[in-house]
Amino acid sequence: MLKISNLHATVDGKEILRGLDLEVGAGEVHAIMGPNGSGKSTLGNVITGREGYEVTEGSVTYQGKDLLELSPEERACEGVFLAFQYPVEIPGVNNTYFLRAALNAQRKHRGEEELDSVAFLKLVREKLEVLHIGDELLHRAVNEGFSGGEKKRNEIFQMAVLEPRLAILDETDSGLDIDALRTVAEGVNRLRSPDRAMVLVTHYQRLLDHIEPDRVHVLANGRIVASGGPGLARRLEEEGYAWLDEGGIAEVAEAS
Amino acid sequence: MSSTETVERHLQGRYKHGFFTDIEADALPPGLNEDVIRAISARKREPEWLLEWRLRAYRKFLKMTEPHWAHLDIEPIDFQAISYYSAPKSDKDRPKSLDEVDPKLLETYDKLGVPLHERAKLAGVAVDAVFDSVSVGTTFKKELEKAGVIFCSFAEAAREHPELVRKYLGTVVPQHDNYFAALNSAVFSDGSFVYVPKGVRCPMELSTYFRINAAETGQFERTLVIADEGSYVSYLEGCTAPMRDENQLHAAVVELVALEGAEIKYSTVQNWYPGDEEGKGGIYNFVTKRGDCRGDRSRISWTQVETGSAITWKYPSCVLRGDDTVGEFYSVALTNNYQQADTGTKMIHLGKNTRSKIISKGISAGHGQNAYRGLVKVGKQAENARNFTQCDSMLIGKRCGAHTFPYIEVQNPTAKVEHEATTSRIGEDQLFYCLQRGIGEEDAVSMIVDGFCKQVFRELPMEFAVEAKALLEISLEGAVG
Ligand SMILES: Nc1ncnc2c1ncn2[C@@H]1O[C@H](COP(=O)(O)OP(=O)(O)OP(=O)(O)O)[C@@H](O)[C@H]1O
Ligand SMILES: [Mg+2]
Numbered sequence: 067m068l069k070i071s072n073l074h075a076t077v078d079g080k081e082i083l084r085g086l087d088l089e090v091g092a093g094e095v096h097a098i099m100g101p102n103g104s105g106k107s108t109l110g111n112v113i114t115g116r117e118g119y120e121v122t123e124g125s126v127t128y129q130g131k132d133l134l135e136l137s138p139e140e141r142a143c144e145g146v147f148l149a150f151q152y153p154v155e156i157p158g159v160n161n162t163y164f165l166r167a168a169l170n171a172q173r174k175h176r177g178e179e180e181l182d183s184v185a186f187l188k189l190v191r192e193k194l195e196v197l198h199i200g201d202e203l204l205h206r207a208v209n210e211g212f213s214g215g216e217k218k219r220n221e222i223f224q225m226a227v228l229e230p231r232l233a234i235l236d237e238t239d240s241g242l243d244i245d246a247l248r249t250v251a252e253g254v255n256r257l258r259s260p261d262r263a264m265v266l267v268t269h270y271q272r273l274l275d276h277i278e279p280d281r282v283h284v285l286a287n288g289r290i291v292a293s294g295g296p297g298l299a300r301r302l303e304e305e306g307y308a309w310l311d312e313g314g315i316a317e318v319a320e321a322s
Numbered sequence: 323m324s325s326t327e328t329v330e331r332h333l334q335g336r337y338k339h340g341f342f343t344d345i346e347a348d349a350l351p352p353g354l355n356e357d358v359i360r361a362i363s364a365r366k367r368e369p370e371w372l373l374e375w376r377l378r379a380y381r382k383f384l385k386m387t388e389p390h391w392a393h394l395d396i397e398p399i400d401f402q403a404i405s406y407y408s409a410p411k412s413d414k415d416r417p418k419s420l421d422e423v424d425p426k427l428l429e430t431y432d433k434l435g436v437p438l439h440e441r442a443k444l445a446g447v448a449v450d451a452v453f454d455s456v457s458v459g460t461t462f463k464k465e466l467e468k469a470g471v472i473f474c475s476f477a478e479a480a481r482e483h484p485e486l487v488r489k490y491l492g493t494v495v496p497q498h499d500n501y502f503a504a505l506n507s508a509v510f511s512d513g514s515f516v517y518v519p520k521g522v523r524c525p526m527e528l529s530t531y532f533r534i535n536a537a538e539t540g541q542f543e544r545t546l547v548i549a550d551e552g553s554y555v556s557y558l559e560g561c562t563a564p565m566r567d568e569n570q571l572h573a574a575v576v577e578l579v580a581l582e583g584a585e586i587k588y589s590t591v592q593n594w595y596p597g598d599e600e601g602k603g604g605i606y607n608f609v610t611k612r613g614d615c616r617g618d619r620s621r622i623s624w625t626q627v628e629t630g631s632a633i634t635w636k637y638p639s640c641v642l643r644g645d646d647t648v649g650e651f652y653s654v655a656l657t658n659n660y661q662q663a664d665t666g667t668k669m670i671h672l673g674k675n676t677r678s679k680i681i682s683k684g685i686s687a688g689h690g691q692n693a694y695r696g697l698v699k700v701g702k703q704a705e706n707a708r709n710f711t712q713c714d715s716m717l718i719g720k721r722c723g724a725h726t727f728p729y730i731e732v733q734n735p736t737a738k739v740e741h742e743a744t745t746s747r748i749g750e751d752q753l754f755y756c757l758q759r760g761i762g763e764e765d766a767v768s769m770i771v772d773g774f775c776k777q778v779f780r781e782l783p784m785e786f787a788v789e790a791k792a793l794l795e796i797s798l799e800g801a802v803g
Pocket of ligand 1: 077078080082100101102103104105106107108109151
């Protein structure tokens with residue numbers, strides 16, 4: 067589904083990603099861990115086509131297509147979703163209105179009929195119920211005045227409504243209370259299906275207690291330096307990153 | 323100036339090889355002198371006293387000099403090169419049907435949701451008299467008459483209700499108030515007159531929507547609204563259709579008088595021709611608007627959405643003369659390409675316990691320059707005056723500018739004046755957030771801008787709010803990217 071080869075990318079002329087390789091198959095959930103500033107968010111931004119992130123070498127293929135050719139909104143319409151590490155506020159723009167505009171833009175792109183407000187509201191209520199989210203966030207402006215946890219929850223809610231093919235969750239679990247963490251896990255697990263893929267960027271094992279990943283990768287200095295099964299995450303939590311050899315890419319054997 | 327000319331000009335501008343029709347107009351030759359003023363007055367069949375009033379204003383005008391203090395970059399205006407009276411053309415000169423009108427113009431109407439028969443009228447097509455604004459006006463007139471509300475053209479009011487016009491004309495904006503007000507007082511072409519009697523709640527929104535767009539519109543309207551004790555009126559004026567006007571100068575005067583316990587809501591959606599992408603052409607919009615809360619407990623509220631004009635110079639103001647009076651100003655001003663706007667308000671607190679609120683939203687795109695200039699003045703006698711000002715600017719792109727000039731003069735120590743100001747560049751991060759959800763760039767920008775303006779749009783009547791929103795979208799097309 068997603069194949070990244072030898073990806074080099076710069077921000078403001080500074081090289082952040084330095085030959086990153088990653089392959090995520092349909093139906094798989096991968097976790098990416100790694101020290102602060104190693105390039106995890108940068109990877110998400112490059113995949114989704116954010117302005118200012120320049121790819122200098124390498125390729126990103128998504129469902130057989132060259133993803134780098136597409137504009138950010140085309141990528142979104144093709145089913146690429148990013149749950150932001152820091153979701154932005156858009157004052158005065160109603161959350162429901164925003165999400166309907168997004169969904170309808172994507173439906174239009176796929177040649178499907180746009181949803182009217184009644185049908186949309188029905189869909190939204192279903193999703194809220196499943197995720198155990200109250201409906202008060204529907205009436206507010208996009209992320210305006212939301213607490214950190216509410217913003218993250220809102221990202222998951224948007225993901226649930228938009229039903230992407232490839233979802234990248236950038237530290238969606240950071241700063242969440244136990245209930246909110248369950249909401250995130252629920253959102254991810256509900257969306258898990260043979261034709262979808264997910265990439266979870268996280269610093270903590272606790273999210274992975276709720277979502278069993280197929281693969282765990284360590285990103286350091288702009289490259290994947292180690293990959294393994296779920297056990298790798300546990301070992302990282304216990305031992306940190308120091309034990310990893312930064313020189314070569316290691317395939318870490320299952321510890322458990 | 324007629325819409326026919328407008329369309330002609332538009333066609334010429336867009337299509338170099340488009341057809342050209344020589345138009346005959348009932349217009350005075352360019353130039354400004356006492357004879358011109360006499361001629362205007364005669365054509366409007368005005369009473370003698372009004373002519374005298376105009377001439378007095380003209381003599382004051384001659385002694386005044388053009389202001390230079392606004393944050394604007396203006397070519398000098400040659401007042402002798404302007405024609406001060408232009409009556410509608412005869413029907414034979416107009417386009418015969420919509421087929422003859424620039425499709426681009428029609429497309430704009432389409433986006434604005436202007437009904438078909440209205441489009442024809444706006445484009446200056448000679449259409450059946452049924453759609454004439456005059457007849458539309460008269461259907462409402464019956465209902466208004468029942469309520470005792472007078473709503474007519476200024477010229478008609480001068481003939482039919484001279485006692486009211488004489489009593490109030492020039493009492494809010496004196497002739498010599500400023501250069502353009504003096505000019506307007508001398509040469510005003512037409513405008514509207516409203517009188518709402520004691521205790522009457524005007525049964526409908528009064529609107530000059532049709533008239534402003536109609537061929538008769540002059541560059542120098544004069545509007546006078548009087549709300550008698552305990553009455554209420556909501557008045558809307560708009561040129562919601564992008565009229566490709568070739569006039570260089572538009573200098574209107576609006577006077578509002580609210581007597582004891584009365585309330586006036588005055589909403590404007592202004593979209594005069596802003597000039598082309600390079601900044602050529604467009605309207606110079608110099609308008610003096612002022613409301614006088616003359617009686618105790620009266621209330622005046624201005625709401626404006628300004629998207630047009632090459633240059634806008636406009637400060638709708640409130641004089642809070644009575645005790646316990648309230649003045650409000652809600653404004654969205656957008657400048658794109660080479661547009662310049664210098665707009666804001668003055669709140670003059672004279673009575674006790676007076677309150678004012680100012681919400682100003684400036685949006686600049688392209689090379690647009692947007693200045694907010696606001697004065698809050700609290701007089702010696704104005705015990706317990708309160709003002710709240712919120713002034714937000716949004717920049718789209720890197721070549722535009724926003725400027726804020728708040729002036730505060732307080733002569734009474736019990737006053738409380740609060741000012742908040744923010745400037746933000748349309749967030750690259752906000753934009754990306756929308757794009758990442760699949761929303762296209764133009765939709766994203768208009769969504770963000772619309773959200774930014776929400777506090778002001780909320781003050782507009784429903785249909786007007788929809789139009790205002792559509793206008794912003796059209797005005798911002800191509801602003802990003
Ligand atoms: N717009 C930018 N301008 C300059 N440097 C940037 C920019 N964006 C990211 N960087 C730099 O790139 C590096 C990688 O940043 P990135 O946000 O991808 O890290 P991360 O792995 O997500 O870290 P964290 O775990 O703290 O979220 C950092 O050194 C950061 O300072
Ligand atoms: Mg990060």
